[in-house]
Amino acid sequence: MPVWLFVALLACLAAAGALAIGLLKERRRAKRAESRALTDPLTGLANRLRFEVTATNFWASAERFGRPLGVLVLDLDGFKHLNDTSGHAAGDRLLREVAAALTSRVRQTDLVARLGGDEFAVLAPETPPEGLLQLATSFEAAIEALPVGVSVGWALREPGDLGLDDVLARADAAMYQRKRQRALTWSISRSQPTVQLSPDASVT
Numbered sequence: 351m352p353v354w355l356f357v358a359l360l361a362c363l364a365a366a367g368a369l370a371i372g373l374l375k376e377r378r379r380a381k382r383a384e385s386r387a388l389t390d391p392l393t394g395l396a397n398r399l400r401f402e403v404t405a406t407n408f409w410a411s412a413e414r415f416g417r418p419l420g421v422l423v424l425d426l427d428g429f430k431h432l433n434d435t436s437g438h439a440a441g442d443r444l445l446r447e448v449a450a451a452l453t454s455r456v457r458q459t460d461l462v463a464r465l466g467g468d469e470f471a472v473l474a475p476e477t478p479p480e481g482l483l484q485l486a487t488s489f490e491a492a493i494e495a496l497p498v499g500v501s502v503g504w505a506l507r508e509p510g511d512l513g514l515d516d517v518l519a520r521a522d523a524a525m526y527q528r529k530r531q532r533a534l535t536w537s538i539s540r541s542q543p544t545v546q547l548s549p550d551a552s553v554t
Contacts, residue, residue: 390464392442393449401463401471405514408461408475412507419507420477421514422486423521424452426468427499427532444496451492455485471518479506501529 388400396404405421412419426448433441445468452462452470461473474482486502493500503525505517 393446393464395449395453395470396461396463398463398465401461401465401473404461405473408473409507409514412475417476418478419514419517420474420479420482420504421506421517421521422472422474422482422489422502422504423518423525424470424472424489424500424502425525425529426493427501427529429468429498432497444498447496448493448498448500451496452489455488455492471521477506482506499532501525501532503528 388397388403389395390397408419411417429441429444432444445464448470449462449464452472456462456472456474459475460477463471463473465471472485474485477485482504486504489502490500503521503523505520505524507514507517511517
């Protein structure tokens with residue numbers, strides 16, 4: 351092989367290698383950018399956009415195969431007071447602790463998301479009602495160890511639902527019912543310590 355041809359061949363191989371490396375780096379950059387776009391920067395959880403994208407996929411699968419799909423909605427109790435009295439740094443630290451507590455209690459197939467502020471949601475495919483209740487109870491117990499409380503509502507996909515928004519609306523209503531019940535329990539326990547309400551009465 352002539353020297354000039356050998357040199358040209360080496361140059362072509364080097365150019366092809368540089369192009370491949372460049373494409374790989376660009377692909378990695380794009381993947382990192384996509385991950386950032388779908389991740390809550392404070393907690394590392396899925397953000398609202400990723401929750402909605404994943405929910406669409408989960409819903410399609412549940413509809414197609416007739417499988418259960420559960421949603422849990424969580425709202426922290428007392429978070430504003432903590433922010434006002436201890437500062438935003440303490441509030442941010444607490445949100446990260448809540449995120450860690452939630453992710454430690456779900457399966458790999460579930461998705462935990464921070465929807466915004468102190469509101470979180472969990473998508474739980476292939477989960478029957480008793481499993482959702484168990485998750486809700488586990489979340490409340492875990493977060494009670496922190497300086498705030500949490501109100502949890504859950505709902506399951508039902509025949510006639512047009513989309514996940516219907517399930518979310520029921521879970522949200524259950525969460526607010528739970529929040530009112532928790533506030534009533536707190537008020538009664540302070541004024542009449544012997545009066546007790548069922549802790550799971552509104553988580554249905």
